[in-house]
Amino acid sequence: MDYNFRAIEAKWRTFWQENKTYKTEIDNSKEKFYVLDMFPYPSGAGLHVGHPLGYIASDIYARYKKHKGFNVLHPMGYDAFGLPAEQYAIQTGQHPAITTAANLKRYREQLDQIGFSYDWDREVRTSDPNYYKWTQWIFLQLFHSYYNTELDKADDIKNLVALFEKEGNAAAKAHGDQETVFTAAEWNAMNEKEQQAILMNYRLTYLSDSFVNWCPALGTVLANDEIKDGVSERGGHPVERKKMQQWSMRITAYAERLLTGLDQLDWTDAIKEIQRNWIGKSVGALVSFEIDQHKEKIDVFTTRPDTIFGVSFMVIAPEHELVNHITTAEQKKAIEAYQVKAAARSERERMADVKQVSGEFTGAYAKHPFSGNLIPIWIADYVLASYGTGAVMAVPGGDQRDWDFAHKFGLTIPVIIEGQNISEGADANKEGIICNSDFLNGLKVKDAIVKAIEAMEAKGIGKGKTNYRLRDAVFSRQRYWGEPIPIYYKNGIATAMDESELPLELPEVDKYLPTEDGEPPLARAENWKTAEGHPIETNTMPGWAGSSWYFARYLDPNNTGEFASQDALNYWKNVDLYMGGAEHATGHLLYARFWTKFLNDKGFLPFDEPFKKMINQGMITGNSRFIYRILFSIDQSGINDNDIIKNIEFDGKLIHISKEYYEAWTNSSITKPDEKNLSEQLKLLIKEHEASETERLKAIYPNFKGKVSYWATPSSIIKAQIPIKHVDGYSLNVEALKNDKEFSNYMNSTFLFQNQFICLGEIEKMSKSKFNVVNPDNIIESYGADTLRLFEMFLGPLEQSKPWDTDSIEGVHRFLRKFWRLFHDGENNFSVTNAEPTKEELKVLHKTIKKVEDDIERFSFNTVVSAFMICVNELNDLKSNNKTILEQLVILITPYAPHIAEELWHKLGNTESVTLQAFPKFEAKYLVESSHKYPVSFNGKMRFMLEMPLDLSKEEIEKTVMEHEESQKWLDGKTPKKVIIVPKKIVNIVI
């Protein structure tokens, strides 16, 4: 073999490792550059081809910056705590630490194969006690802090306590949930428990009640995406909205700074926009409504206080704390039924489903703050308890959801904007003139908002307020595999551990499940108490805790005295280029910004944004394969007992049909199997199945009088996802699937097909659960890491998502071999010439230097690969093997294909690593042209090319063009109306 990539890549990987080529130290003589990848969660499936996309791009950039003379920090580590390892532990009993260690080992092997320039001496793992010691330490800092709204930064909670002792909380400038006011005397009279409860309303991490998706059967809280159709994805158990005491992070204190800080960041507008929407700043008013015959009030936030006279009813969330209190006896039953129904629906469903309007009247009335009219109070699930105050003043004239609601329940829809037509729907127009609104009549919306707020403030019933959609982040997890929270309970009071007790290490437990009483797994740990015998917090931290500050740990990863030294922090500072997926827009990227701002407030970090520039690599989508499964139904006419239907489970005799059968079926209007077009074989199969299932049911349920039958339409055929590994193209290897132990339900399945079983193909997210993951290992085995690196970049623009398709990988591999052959003769002997490079050779080289440099700078990695290909093709055409040219070219290609570059660099007679060489200097003088080939257009359509010297004046160009015989042909005797000449660009003649 001419280009022996296996030998070359193995050789240089060892060389780099032994020589610590990628080791990085502080070097004050050089400018720093910090390139960071979002670190991976090491899943059991290993690295798939989507991961390296971003890693390769950032590695190219890091290597490029190093060639450009920067001191580049480029570390890697692992987000090693997480749910999948815990799930696996629950299923197998294996400790998540063991699973995680095994996964890490595999990730490392895979990463090493690709030839990244990581400084592995800086690796971090969030599950390592030496690491999470500092995650816990940050938690304690947050616990000991509150947000001082006067200084507009975090401050020591002791300062707040001192203030309370002196003057109470009336004048306290602090962000918090404390609603009642107390004097210094009252504060000082409180016992410790009462004082601590009040401080919880100010601490930046605090205990409070939050709503969660509680699954009683699993004894745990579920994420939205673990819930499908209102039941748990695992096991199908019911899930309810439940209030639980949880740790939260007071990120809302930072809402405004998180919002304005975005302006300084070099991120895509899309991500910034997502964060702005997430923070959701809206300016409006908080209005209090009195409740008739009750002393409580309902607060609502509105962005349109000008519409106050358009309010004809109120809607509060079914979970609102006042619902049970104000509901009248007559309405009690209906309200309770509705609450149960609403609790069973996920927030997502409630938000998405606007077509089905539902709600229930509480029987209570609120008093309109200006008119005093009684307005009915309803509950409805389109109002979410967790958003705003959990209550809205309904203005059906101006809000479509309110309009739908009023329309359905026959509530009045007042007109409050002149000329408004609201017979068919609400009118949210903000341009009109207010009417039917007492003192607001005749005003424009903008002015009415101001006046309404003034009136509310004067009357003491409301005030102007800025609201944020952002909610405090729930921080407790009822899980095992996460950081323990360094809190213990002294007589029921949550108390911070001392820093000297960190790390609080994760204890051993007998099982990774919640206890029988529904307590988190840590409650199973023996002696989970402090030395004094106080119980320790049993919740753990969420996955995002460790990843909210890891970028800082890389700067000084082995420091035991502090999370990073000031020297390291001041030299490396924040991340200059952050590479990762856009899917973290509202999670990790917001939390990391929040912690950074906090640590900056406290003087621990010398910067207040973690990631200066960010590039979001697009997803590599996978190829999924599906087969069609026929669903059988039961003819219900013969059944009296509903329970039978619920309890019936069909046995393993699934029927699967290939694509052509499916299409034969759906393309006809046939709904019964006994009609034409369906093969006799399928008809027979279905009949047989009907009969055997009917017999089986009769045997199990003696009073079953019906039969299993096929009344089905094509919609009762479902798509079943099958692993791509058993499919060649679209043709399924039926035997392999049947024999796959992971898919035992296919063992007795019937497959109906002609010649070969054709599957349906779809492009979707590459994920283990979709069985469509492709690992990079076999690509590297067949083509080498350099080919993989070039190929992943060649696929298309980095930021766009694209399907994984290896068809064109040959072309990239062929390019590397062509590149190799530039340095070798026909017998694969190394052969270059020391002659002076020719003008043409220099032109090719410098054209390429410019293109490569410009494109890497603008993160257009795919076009660089094309530029290399063009360069090699052109040198090939010139039969060039000039050493001077090739030496420069080798450096140029090093960031993309470091192994082959290192090999050729050494063959050229060099001994130092190519990765340490200076980037070739572009010199414009080699590209100077004396003439330009002008495209000549008539009426904007290009007709012919004409080469003309660059020093011609516009007049001379026009003259030359008009005299040309092609021009005469297209002019066809007419006189041009206009001639447009753009020097060095185009000529356009308008006829």
Add this chain to the structure above:
RNA sequence: GCGGAUGUGGUGAAAUUGGUAGACACGCUAGACUUAGGAUCUAGUGCCGCGAGGCUUGGGGGUUCGAGUCCCUUCAUCCGCACCA
């Protein structure tokens, strides 16, 4: 529902500031070399048309000498939505 993207040949794509649409590859067709080819090389390849030529960047409209690029409108697909990380 809200929010964010993306639509260009048979395929992945290029066109950086409004200036030659389809670079570079894959695939395909024909040929050369070869015992052989899933190696290598040469030529061709957006669509329609014998040709002159016409058409072409999801659809429709607009601005402009000139639009893939700017504006309006519409359709389709993908992604995220607070406990997956």
